[in-house]
Amino acid sequence: xxxxxxxxxxxxxxxxxxxxxxxxxxxxxxxxxxxxxxxxxxxxxxxxxxxxxxxxxxxxxxxxxxxxxxxxxxxxxxxxxxxxxxxxxxxxxxxxxxxxxxxxxxxxxxxxxxxxxxxxxxxxxxxxxxxxxxxxxxxxxxxxxxxxxxxxxxxxxxxxxxxxxxxxxxxxxxxxxxxxxxxxxxxxxxxxxxxxxxxxxxxxxxxxxxxxxxxxxxxxxxxxxxxxxxxxxxxxxxxxxxxxxxxxxxxxxxxxxxxxxxxxxxxxxxxxxxxxxxxxxxxxxxxxxxxxxxxxxxxxxxxxxxxxxxxxxxxxxxxxxxxxxxxxxxxxxxxxxxxxxxxxxxxxxxxxxxxxxxxxxxxxxxxxxxxxxxxxxxxxxxxxxxxxxxxxxxxxxxxxxxxxxxxxxxxxxxxxxxxxxxxxxxxxxxxxxxxxxxxxxxxxxxxxxxxxxxxxxxxxxxxxxxxxxxxxxxxxxxxxxxxxxxxxxxxxxxxxxxxxxxxxxxxxxxxxxxxxxxxxxxxxxxxxxxxxxxxxxxxxxxxxxxxxxxxxxxxxxxxxxxxxxxxxxxxxxxxxxxxxxxxxxxxx
DNA sequence: AAACACGGCGCG
DNA sequence: AAAGCGCGCCGTGTTT
Numbered sequence: 249x250x251x252x253x254x255x256x257x258x259x260x261x262x263x264x265x266x267x268x269x270x271x272x273x274x275x276x277x278x279x280x281x282x283x284x285x286x287x288x289x290x291x292x293x294x295x296x297x298x299x300x301x302x303x304x305x306x307x308x309x310x311x312x313x314x315x316x317x318x319x320x321x322x323x324x325x326x327x328x329x330x331x332x333x334x335x336x337x338x339x340x341x342x343x344x345x346x347x348x349x350x351x352x353x354x355x356x357x358x359x360x361x362x363x364x365x366x367x368x369x370x371x372x373x374x375x376x377x378x379x380x381x382x383x384x385x386x387x388x389x390x391x392x393x394x395x396x397x398x399x400x401x402x403x404x405x406x407x408x409x410x411x412x413x414x415x416x417x418x419x420x421x422x423x424x425x426x427x428x429x430x431x432x433x434x435x436x437x438x439x440x441x442x443x444x445x446x447x448x449x450x451x452x453x454x455x456x457x458x459x460x461x462x463x464x465x466x467x468x469x470x471x472x473x474x475x476x477x478x479x480x481x482x483x484x485x486x487x488x489x490x491x492x493x494x495x496x497x498x499x500x501x502x503x504x505x506x507x508x509x510x511x512x513x514x515x516x517x518x519x520x521x522x523x524x525x526x527x528x529x530x531x532x533x534x535x536x537x538x539x540x541x542x543x544x545x546x547x548x549x550x551x552x553x554x555x556x557x558x559x560x561x562x563x564x565x566x567x568x569x570x571x572x573x574x575x576x577x578x579x580x581x582x583x584x585x586x587x588x589x590x591x592x593x594x595x596x597x598x599x600x601x602x603x604x605x606x607x608x609x610x611x612x613x614x615x616x617x618x619x620x621x622x623x624x625x626x627x628x629x630x631x632x633x634x635x636x637x638x639x640x641x642x643x644x645x646x647x648x649x650x651x652x653x654x655x656x657x658x659x660x661x662x663x664x665x666x667x668x669x670x671x672x673x674x675x676x677x678x679x680x681x682x683x684x685x686x687x688x689x690x691x692x693x694x695x696x697x698x699x700x701x702x703x704x705x706x707x708x709x710x711x712x713x714x715x716x717x718x719x720x721x722x723x724x725x726x727x728x729x730x731x732x733x734x735x736x737x738x739x740x741x742x743x744x745x746x747x748x749x750x751x752x753x754x755x756x757x758x759x760x761x762x763x764x765x766x767x768x769x770x771x772x773x774x775x776x777x778x779x780x781x782x783x784x785x786x787x788x789x790x791x792x793x794x795x796x797x798x799x800x801x802x803x804x805x806x807x808x809x810x811x812x813x814x815x816x817x818x819x820x821x822x823x824x825x826x827x828x829x830x831x832x833x834x835x836x
Numbered sequence: 837a838a839a840c841a842c843g844g845c846g847c848g
Numbered sequence: 849a850a851a852g853c854g855c856g857c858c859g860t861g862t863t864t
Contacts, residue, residue, distance in 0.1 A: 576855095743851055
């Protein structure tokens with residue numbers, strides 16, 4: 249194994265695509281016994297020192313150095329991105345270690361994987377250096393504004409804490425059979441770095457129009473609200489709304505909030521009140537909420553995009569307890585759709601996303617991956633067989649649930665029954681009881697119970713999946729994904745084991761697929777630009793559309809090749825030439 | 837002023 | 849006994 253060298257950068261801010269730069273770094277090459285040195289280097293003036301530090305930086309990241317260290321980082325994507333920017337070249341090929349990934353792999357339920365927290369929790373490492381330095385995180389020039397006598401001990405602390413973490417986790421990787429999982433996450437660092445660098449594009453002019461439009465609409469709705477409620481109530485405050493609607497105006501409480509059990513003012517409750525009372529105040533409130541939020545979203549895209557409309561989101565591979573990725577600045581995982589669900593005032597936010605000039609975006613989507621994974625996890629021969637034979641599990645289930653009502657239905661009626669049946673399948677998979685099924689599939693409760701029992705007789709293992717996993721969680725505290733990754737489940741939520749496993753397995757599929765596809769494209773301009781849980785966007789040059797099908801066949805093959813999963817995976821492709829909202833199905 | 841909890845809402 | 853879950857972001861309201 250290579251010698252380890254811990255490496256940590258200091259920067260003027262968090263966003264390399266938004267002008268921030270590294271100006272210092274620290275290293276630590278101590279061995280587990282503590283022999284070795286921690287060093288602090290600065291690239292800012294005085295000149296002589298900067299030259300020496302630059303030479304050291306070049307040496308660390310040289311490809312010709314006699315001794316190639318494996319560089320150990322905590323949140324490696326950040327340090328690599330900043331360092332690549334400083335050096336003006338890709339650093340692919342260097343062996344790296346990622347202690348944040350290790351922290352997540354070994355303790356997925358921690359509230360945070362920040363270095364100072366881990367240092368304190370695991371080693372009792374003193375946090376006295378942190379607060380004085382952290383004060384400068386949000387200052388104009390970031391840590392560059394931090395006095396050297398404050399920053400230096402902080403740099404030392406960070407390098408040493410990372411170093412301690414690495415030596416703490418290192419022996420456990422192979423011991424606990426997690427080498428493949430860890431290597432996959434290490435590889436994903438480079439994949440994600442490249443995806444973030446490519447970025448996605450928004451139409452800035454359209455963002456501006458939309459922001460203005462929804463600002464006006466929100467103002468109009470506020471006027472309507474005021475003519476009813478007067479000026480005393482802020483419709484953005486659930487608490488004030490609650491007082492107004494249920495105390496002052498005396499509307500019936502239709503739903504309680506989850507934690508505090510207060511009368512809810514969410515869309516579902518307001519929708520129910522519209523049905524019951526037909527009072528205009530509820531539409532006004534729903535409009536204010538939807539439209540003011542929409543205005544913020546579009547303004548946010550303007551804030552984070554460059555002059556060409558390019559957005560470089562932050563993609564976090566270790567944020568979610570289930571091993572899923574998350575996305576921020578902006579969150580591109582929750583961009584609202586125009587249609588789908590029963591939303592009274594939908595916002596077509598997807599219309600502002602477009603391909604980069606000269607490119608199209610292919611959007612590759614696993615079809616029904618959640619149901620397939622549940623089938624796999626359950627080990628239920630009947631369900632698995634349906635998928636293996638290319639059948640429609642939700643239609644089979646709907647037949648069991650509804651009998652002739654489903655068999656004789658056609659067109660839209662059949663589709664709506666199948667959709668409800670599908671909800672029933674998920675509800676059962678995630679542990680919904682027999683008395684819950686009727687409500688989910690829209691039949692009387694006692695008929696629902698009978699339907700549940702018929703389903704259970706046909707698919708016993710599938711029906712018992714959640715119970716088995718909850719038991720497993722209560723006994724050992726974790727579930728294990730199809731890739732052998734253990735995921736701890738909160739002790740008071742053992743029933744969520746099925747969820748952790750299915751999300752974690754789906755995440756494992758997509759992360760591995762991304763790595764393969766990244767290997768295929770490298771750092772070229774064409775390639776992945778966005779992962780969204782069960783979907784991948786690929787930016788592809790318009791001039792090479794003739795070659796697209798070949799590329800897509802290669803990529804799809806990489807996405808579905810998972811012998812760990814006992815049911816086949818399928819991928820659907822859409823092509824986006826104008827905006828996300830009007831992406832069209834694409835035959836491969 | 838900053839940190840935290842919560843409600844609410846968008847997506848998968 | 850009962851329960852889908854996971855995120856990020858925004859605003860409000862409370863606490864420090």
